[in-house]
Amino acid sequence: MNSTAQLHQLNPNAIALCALGRWVANRQWVPATGGNFSIRTGDNSALVTASGKDKGELSPQDLLPVSWQGQQLSCTGTPSAETALHAMLYQLNPATKAVLHTHSVQATVFSRLIAQNNYLFAGYEMQKAITGISSHEQLLPLAIFDNTQDIPALAAELNLRWHQQPLQYGLLVRGHGLYVWGNSLEQAKRHLEGWEFLINCELERFKIAGLP
Numbered sequence: 001m002n003s004t005a006q007l008h009q010l011n012p013n014a015i016a017l018c019a020l021g022r023w024v025a026n027r028q029w030v031p032a033t034g035g036n037f038s039i040r041t042g043d044n045s046a047l048v049t050a051s052g053k054d055k056g057e058l059s060p061q062d063l064l065p066v067s068w069q070g071q072q073l074s075c076t077g078t079p080s081a082e083t084a085l086h087a088m089l090y091q092l093n094p095a096t097k098a099v100l101h102t103h104s105v106q107a108t109v110f111s112r113l114i115a116q117n118n119y120l121f122a123g124y125e126m127q128k129a130i131t132g133i134s135s136h137e138q139l140l141p142l143a144i145f146d147n148t149q150d151i152p153a154l155a156a157e158l159n160l161r162w163h164q165q166p167l168q169y170g171l172l173v174r175g176h177g178l179y180v181w182g183n184s185l186e187q188a189k190r191h192l193e194g195w196e197f198l199i200n201c202e203l204e205r206f207k208i209a210g211l212p
């Protein structure tokens with residue numbers, strides 16, 4: 001391990017991210033090595049989970065230093081297969097400090113029930129868990145993207161959609177999972193719980209009232 005990598009692993013945020021991985025895994029939101037996480041380390045760099053790791057059993061050496069110039073990624077190991085999406089989220093907003101991607105059953109099923117590329121949440125007090133939302137009456141959009149194995153193409157689509165309307169700290173990839181981010185790791189965790197709660201509420205409502 002080189003000295004830069006060693007330094008990153010002393011980063012308290014790296015230790016906090018590993019602990020958060022255990023918290024997320026306890027909620028069954030990252031089964032079978034699904035999901036990936038990152039924390040920003042500089043203007044054009046982040047620590048990203050290594051591909052294929054159990055996200056509930058991370059240690060700091062499983063967080064790989066990645067840097068980018070536009071869509072060009074550099075890393076000495078094999079970071080998450082979805083690193084290009086993390087890099088795009090960091091480039092779209094310099095304030096973004098952490099990105100979390102999960103594969104909960106609820107988010108995955110919900111994303112397949114919604115045909116549109118945007119779903120509007122309304123009427124939930126818990127919408128206020130998402131930064132910038134101060135009332136249940138404020139409409140809260142969740143962007144939905146079709147899944148693809150071409151992650152750079154998905155990142156390009158995200159870039160396009162963001163410039164039409166900045167996203168609200170979350171997006172769904174259809175049949176795949178949820179991405180959330182935040183201006184700190186704590187904020188990203190709150191957004192993850194908030195979006196999961198809202199998605200669960202809508203799924204429960206669909207069971208009773210039917211699909212919209």
Ligand SMILES: CSCCC(=O)C(=O)COP(=O)(O)O
Pocket residue numbers: 032033034035036049050051052053079080081082101
């Ligand atoms: C069995 S999980 C399929 C890949 C995926 O969607 C994911 O989130 C995990 O990929 P990674 O390369 O980050 O481990």
Ligand SMILES: [Zn+2]
Pocket residue numbers: 034035036082101103176177
């Ligand atoms: Zn995934």
